[in-house]
Amino acid sequence: MNLQDLETQCMLSSTLATSIHEGAKLLHAASYSLNSAWIGVQDIIQCKTFNPIYSTFVHSALCLDGVGGLTWLFSTSIFLVVFAMIMIMFRAALYPVKRPASLGMLSSEDLPDTDNGATTETENASLMNKPVV
Numbered sequence: 146m147n148l149q150d151l152e153t154q155c156m157l158s159s160t161l162a163t164s165i166h167e168g169a170k171l172l173h174a175a176s177y178s179l180n181s182a183w184i185g186v187q188d189i190i191q192c193k194t195f196n197p198i199y200s201t202f203v204h205s206a207l208c209l210d211g212v213g214g215l216t217w218l219f220s221t222s223i224f225l226v227v228f229a230m231i232m233i234m235f236r237a238a239l240y241p242v243k244r245p246a247s248l249g250m251l252s253s254e255d256l257p258d259t260d261n262g263a264t265t266e267t268e269n270a271s272l273m274n275k276p277v278v
Contacts, residue, residue, distance in 0.1 A: 152162040188194070 148159075148162055148166055151157065151166060152159060155162070157165070
């Protein structure tokens, strides 16, 4: 719509019609800029843009770094288990085996002489350290 038609149809003065016409052009330019910006944002967030980025990061994180990390985790766990078992084995071999003496499992010759009541602490200690056969 031109400026003359706006003045006659709306019965406006030329200055008022000019300001309305300039405001309409400004509104049109702003809406056009906003529309083109929105189209640009839509192009950026489309799947074809994010899919290669996502695939690269996920493939790199899970398939390469994840497998490498699990390999290190497994190998150090095996290393720890093997050396812990060796440590437990050597610690168990360091001390003599002590078996508790139970009267039901001792033979008659291992029992102390109770006729004279002369059972001493050393006899009881020697009974505690004898292996059960």
